[in-house]
Amino acid sequence: MPDRKNAPQIIDAVDMHIALKPYESYTLDNGVEVYAFNGGEEEVLMVELVFFAGNWYEEKNIVAATTNFMLKNGTKKKNAFALNEHFEFYGAYLNRHCYNETATITLHCLNKHLSELLPVTAEIITDSVFPEQELGIYKQNQKQRLEINLKKCDFIANRLIDEYIYGFHHPYGRYTSTLDYEALQREELEAFYKQYYTHGKCIIFTAGKLPADIVPQLNKAFGHLPFQQNNLSDKQFNPAPAELLKYNILNDPDGVQGAIRIAQPFPNRHHPDFSKMQVLNNIFGGYFGSRLMSNIREDKGYTYGIHSHLQNHIHTSALVVSTEAGRDVCEATVAEVYKEMAILRTEPVEEEELALVRNYMIGSLIGDLDGPFHIIARWKNYILNGVTDEYFYKSIDIVKNISAEELRELARKYLNPEQFYELLVV
């Protein structure tokens, strides 16, 4: 019988070799930068076009997201059905997403079909027409989806906490009402599209088992489009955090759970505390074995899950604790969150727990770098945030070496209840 009482020998993840494999970069004829990572066994790849076309750049609520959504709804040559049919026939996925600063068009496909798909992707960037009828359907369906979401406490809570932290006039704090959808005009979308897609700034990321001629193929499809790489307005927004810190919102009188959010503003990743805070956040509420999970789920059973995280924003960030808890234990849950903050402010983290968190963080980092799509995703995040692999190695260094005392100081600086917004939506 093996020795079941004692754990087998392990090699500490912190001692393992960890490297961020480099990308290759190219410039297309029109100046578009391409970041490529070649790897993987399956004959598949992804091509992602990133535009600086997030809601940061819109003049009116929901114009950026709608423009992005409508990209698949018709070009001069193809209606919405024909466009979708083209990508789906080749088993490809053409997704688009709108974020705060950026908006993306992402193609995933089998290598063998790439040459059929790139030209139509380019067509979407130059020839979209935003048909009035499609816009009407979109408005109607989005309004309905919003009405349903507004019944959900967690949805309400996510909107409101961002508003408290950033203010409604900041792109990170703004949200949508049904009236915003009604107010949308086709011409606004078209103008936004021309400025921020057709003549906007574009960066391309590609990864997978890349064909040898990937760069010529990209150049042929996108290298002659009329992008204007320096056309970006330097818009700045200052967060205007709410004055009142505590909120109780009644959303559903018959609900059986409440949504809790506890949050405070936090600087972006260029601040020296950011990477350190990632470690403290892990201990606090960042993984399954965190203090919040161990106490509030695994000891008290108040919730299915409780997490804290630093928001992944480019300009400025926030530390957010979020959970859905039984209605009768919401207050007790909030009290326990503050208790855990107090413990982190007063008692240094013991070496055993700290070693575990270091290994866990490095282990999940190694796991996160598995495969070409994951590697390019990390690079994309770095490039858009204006950091290099120096940030990667520095963060690892912090995970490996931050001391319990430094963490306690950090907790004293950032984990004070009086600095937090507290929201309960029931």
Place this chain on the structure above:
Amino acid sequence: MIEYDRFVLDNGLRVLVHQDHSTPMAVVNIMYDVGARDENPEKTGFAHLFEHLMFGGSIHIPDYDEPLQRAGGENNAYTTNDLTNYYCQLPTENIETAFWLESDRMLSLAFGEKSLSVQKKVVCEEFKEHYLNKPYGDVWHKMRELAYKVHPYRWMTIGKELSHVENANIDDVKAFFWKHYRPVNAILVVAGAVKPDDIKRLAEKWFGDIPMGEKYHRHLPVEPKQTEARRAEVYAKVPVDAFIKTWHMDARLEKGYYVADLITEILGGGASSRLYESLVKEKQLFSALDVHHWGSTDKGLLAIEGRLVNGITLEAAEQAVEEELAKIQSITVSENELQKVKNKTESMIAFEDMSVMNRAASLATYELLGDAQLMNTELGKYQEITVGDIQQYCKEIFRSNNSNTLFYHAQK
């Protein structure tokens, strides 16, 4: 082609090893041949509750997660109506930690009262979060009861009601463990930069001495063929009316399953699918529409569900759905349309297989279905399907007598 080695320990534990030397992480996946369909109708939700208890300490190890995290690993688990799967990923160098942890909890749990009482609460909160505190959260609960009269698919994995979870006791937990969580009812898959000989040695070392247990033979009540259209109406505080209709279809390994999978894609897979184009875009009856099937081991359901545009009646929505179904039965789909959904299937499989973790789980699932090699022959089964098969199977399943319709009314 996914390659693997397979061997069986003396105690009946089936072990599959899949090598991928491009990754620094190893996956250890254990699937147990038990799901919500194996539950006592008076104690539903138990298989899933039990999954939570598997993390509450085993006979020699008080906590599962901590040592795994210390070894740089992460894990999770899921329960379906058919099976329960546990998987972890950790740096290959530390793979023995996963063997130690998984074998100890297969040897015996600690059966702590505290873990049971806490996890009952956690699962009740999960139940509330996903099924009670959400608009339309109970749709599938109602639909299952409508479509199944005797087969245990008539309840959800989370359980029929909160009280079933609340009433679970430690004797239930013990009995369930000794009945289902034995080597003879389990499959171990190890994937990553590993060598089969090393895995064999580790498997013998850590799992070899666990008593075999008794093979669990499933004798589930067979759902009698449905002979009449079933309908139900629900009134709830939701913003808009919702429509859901289902039809019984073939079990996972029957030919009809593959045909139904393609039919699902033709009708509702993506924005160029028939129902999306016709009912969302052209006629604007639905604001959201989804066509799917369960993928279940026993005979499951194919479903069309959607939320209605304001002012559209459920009757009008249903009629439009039926017109589309009549069309696919009377007019053969084109070769081009069939080719499209086959291409989509090929692509989906390729993307799924990119992740080592998915490959490990798929191997376990197919082994549980009877043969891991199925993983490599699935695509061929789709390729063989003809336009005639599609038409014929549509006629077979989309009969009124085989249908279950739920009108979910928004209570004003």
